[in-house]
Amino acid sequence: MQLTGAEIIVECLKEQGVDTVFGYPGGAILNVYDALYKYRDDITHILTSHEQGAAHAADGYSRATGKVGVCLATSGPGATNLVTGIATAFMDSVPVVAITANVGMPLLGKDSFQEVDIAGIVMPITKHSYIVKDITRLADTIRKAFYIAKSGRPGPVLVDVTKDVTGALYDYKPRRPATVTREISEMRDEDLAAAIELIKNAERPFIFNGGGAVISGAQDEITELAHRIQAPVCDSLMGKGAFSGEDPLYTGMLGMHGTKTSNLGVSQCDLLIVLGARFSDRVTGNAKTFAKNAKILQIDVDAAEINKNIIVDVSVVGDVKEVLSRLLEEIPAKDNPEWTAKIQDMKAKYPLRYDHTQLTGPYIIQKLYEMTGGDAIITTDVGQHQMWAAQYYKYKEPRTLLTSGGLGTMGYGLGAAIGAKMGRPEKTVVNIAGDGCFRMNMNEIATAVRTGKQVIQIILNNHVLGMVRQWQSLFYDHRYSHTILDDAVDFVKVSEAMGAKAIRVTKMEEVEPALKEALETQGTVVLDCWIDRDLSVFPMVPAGANIDDVFDEEDMKKDE
Numbered sequence: 288m289q290l291t292g293a294e295i296i297v298e299c300l301k302e303q304g305v306d307t308v309f310g311y312p313g314g315a316i317l318n319v320y321d322a323l324y325k326y327r328d329d330i331t332h333i334l335t336s337h338e339q340g341a342a343h344a345a346d347g348y349s350r351a352t353g354k355v356g357v358c359l360a361t362s363g364p365g366a367t368n369l370v371t372g373i374a375t376a377f378m379d380s381v382p383v384v385a386i387t388a389n390v391g392m393p394l395l396g397k398d399s400f401q402e403v404d405i406a407g408i409v410m411p412i413t414k415h416s417y418i419v420k421d422i423t424r425l426a427d428t429i430r431k432a433f434y435i436a437k438s439g440r441p442g443p444v445l446v447d448v449t450k451d452v453t454g455a456l457y458d459y460k461p462r463r464p465a466t467v468t469r470e471i472s473e474m475r476d477e478d479l480a481a482a483i484e485l486i487k488n489a490e491r492p493f494i495f496n497g498g499g500a501v502i503s504g505a506q507d508e509i510t511e512l513a514h515r516i517q518a519p520v521c522d523s524l525m526g527k528g529a530f531s532g533e534d535p536l537y538t539g540m541l542g543m544h545g546t547k548t549s550n551l552g553v554s555q556c557d558l559l560i561v562l563g564a565r566f567s568d569r570v571t572g573n574a575k576t577f578a579k580n581a582k583i584l585q586i587d588v589d590a591a592e593i594n595k596n597i598i599v600d601v602s603v604v605g606d607v608k609e610v611l612s613r614l615l616e617e618i619p620a621k622d623n624p625e626w627t628a629k630i631q632d633m634k635a636k637y638p639l640r641y642d643h644t645q646l647t648g649p650y651i652i653q654k655l656y657e658m659t660g661g662d663a664i665i666t667t668d669v670g671q672h673q674m675w676a677a678q679y680y681k682y683k684e685p686r687t688l689l690t691s692g693g694l695g696t697m698g699y700g701l702g703a704a705i706g707a708k709m710g711r712p713e714k715t716v717v718n719i720a721g722d723g724c725f726r727m728n729m730n731e732i733a734t735a736v737r738t739g740k741q742v743i744q745i746i747l748n749n750h751v752l753g754m755v756r757q758w759q760s761l762f763y764d765h766r767y768s769h770t771i772l773d774d775a776v777d778f779v780k781v782s783e784a785m786g787a788k789a790i791r792v793t794k795m796e797e798v799e800p801a802l803k804e805a806l807e808t809q810g811t812v813v814l815d816c817w818i819d820r821d822l823s824v825f826p827m828v829p830a831g832a833n834i835d836d837v838f839d840e841e842d843m844k845k846d847e
Contacts, residue, residue: 292422292453293318296386297326299429303464305357307331307348307709309341309702313361315401316388318453320359333709333738336730338365340702342372343728345383347703349376350689351664352710353504355436356383362390363401366447367408371696373443374412378693379525380502382441384432385409391451392420406447414442420449422457430462438467440589441502469503470588474605474613481601483617485584489558491626492518495541498525498692499563499587500607501685505529508611509562515620518560519630521549523570524677526563527688532681533661538634542570543828544674547637547837550828552630553578554835561585563607566596567693572834586610639678640825640839646795646818648675648747654798655717655745656680658806663715664689664707666700668724671753674824676719698727701744705731708740715741715806722748722772729781735811736786743805744787744813746778749820757823771820782813792816 290298296319300308308330312320323332335341338360345356356376360369366387376383390399406416415435417428425448432444486492494513500506500522506529513520513536520530521541530537539546541553553559559581564570571577574597583599585592586607593602603610641649652675655663661681666689667673673690682688689707691699704718725746735742747753752770759767782789790801792814805812825839 288459289456290459291318291322292425292448292455292457293322294325295426295457295459296429296448296453297322297330298459298461299426300357301326301329302430302461303355303433305330305355307333308357308359309333309335309344309348309706310359311335311338311341311361311365313365313401315362315390315450316359316365316453318450319386319388331709333705333734335702335734337728338368339372339698340728340731340734342369342383342385343375343699343702344706344709346372346376346381347666347689347706348710349381349383350703351686351707353686354710355433356381356706358383358385360385360387361401362388363403366403366405370409370412373409373445375691375694375696375699376443377412379691380441380498381443382436383443384436385443385445387445387447388453389418389447389449392449395449406445409445412443413445416445416447418447418449419452422452422455425452425457426459430465434465434467439470469606469609471605471609473590474603474610478601478603479610479613482584482603482614485558485582485601486516486560486614486618489516490623491555491557492516492560492623493553493556493558493581494518494520494530494560494562495553495564496520496522496526496529496562497564498523500526500529503563503588503607504685505562505608505611506685508608508615510534511615512611512618515615515618517621517623517627519552521545521553523564523567523692524690525692527677528682528685529562531683533683538630539639540677542567542572542834543830544678544824544826545834545837546639547826547839548630548633550826550834550837551633554580556581559583561599563587565592571597572828572832576833640841646793646798646816647822648672648818649679650795651745651747651798651816652676652679652719654802658799658802659715663687663717664711666690666704666707666716666718668700668720669695669697670721670724671757671822671824672719672721672747675747697724700724701728701731701735704742704744705735705738708742709738712740715743717743717745719745719747721753722746722750722778723752725778726776729778732782732787732811732813733785739810741809742811744811746813746815747818748778748815749818749822751820753820753822754824756820760821760823762829778813778815787811787813789813789815
């Protein structure tokens, strides 16, 4: 049947099972938006307040559901406004397809109004980018984009389509989506055998989960392995939920703001089993001394990650779930009573601590965990609040902490929360932000309100750029250069002006009633929680230091 290019785009989205897209219209992409009007009963379009919000919403939708997220933007500034969101998705291996429209073919390369080479701009931050100038290639390009986005190590793909192609007519023939299988092509029997021997011989094993463990859906296999060999388990920010935070073998996050038990345990183990993690500098600290007493077994779907940041002893390239399934066929049960007892002693000796005499971020997040039973999807922005959300909320399942781990994007969380709620409407979705981050994209409160769905926004408002101020306190002799946010902005009034319910919280006793009201409200609720500007995130490892140099406030007092 003959369809316009714009209609072909929407039909291809339907082929791929897309039910929701996020975007912002403009001149070059008007044909696509006209087609979306025609197909409005098939695909829900969420109009965001800014294209960056659309990219983050598509990312959050994808992380929450495991499906490909889709965002749309027009040419020029519309397309470039997607770039930060695309880079965020790329760094965290999130499958997103961004569809942009460009000026017509006769206007390309002539500095035309709102013309930009978006395919070239995003080349370093996508798995692939296309510009479609020929309608005969349009449908297959869209199909390839979805396949590339979700195959192997997932990631974003951009398809730019000239406006004349979106308006041209061509025969469209439906096609079933290509099947994406788990990547095992580089999994070698000799690597599996070497991994099995390492695990069998280990007396002090430790498991470290990264984002790849979540993407793979390997939580059952990880749990079985940990309990079979009695190995404690830690994770990166991206690995949260791949192993339950309520399990007795769980020790908390590893790295710069990881627990003492995880940092000291990894430094003392004799085997570190690394599942889908890329050894970020925020995890390893001084790479030369990382896991200094251990042999390292790395399992990752991306061969480029092997020996990139840390030289390992044995590696297996393949999907984490598939590799663990093969290993579990051969690994016998074993006890490591001395090692297990040592880890449990450390957990008792080095619990996470915070000030219980005043309103703090950890107190609010612990209350949120208790009142949601750990069953909410939590999104965050980046900074102190992000670390507290990682430390004090116990993630029982994968895809329940959505956060910008690699790029560290301030302003990510609210758009991601909207996307997550659209993808999983049955879940309670809460975005936790600092006041500095909330300022970045708080216009998306209007988007959240417009959806009519429950989205809860918690602002941990300390009137400063908290994480930067913490570094200024510790390493810059309290020179607070441009990190104080004392101004007249009132987040309650701003949120109410955009149609949300808003509650200010300044005391500990106000937290529970405010959370209860938010959780019982159908619609968008903003909690503006005022906390002290000099609260810090502990434990901490200074940048580039050994992870076993981890310290907390008690250590600082002793040093003083």
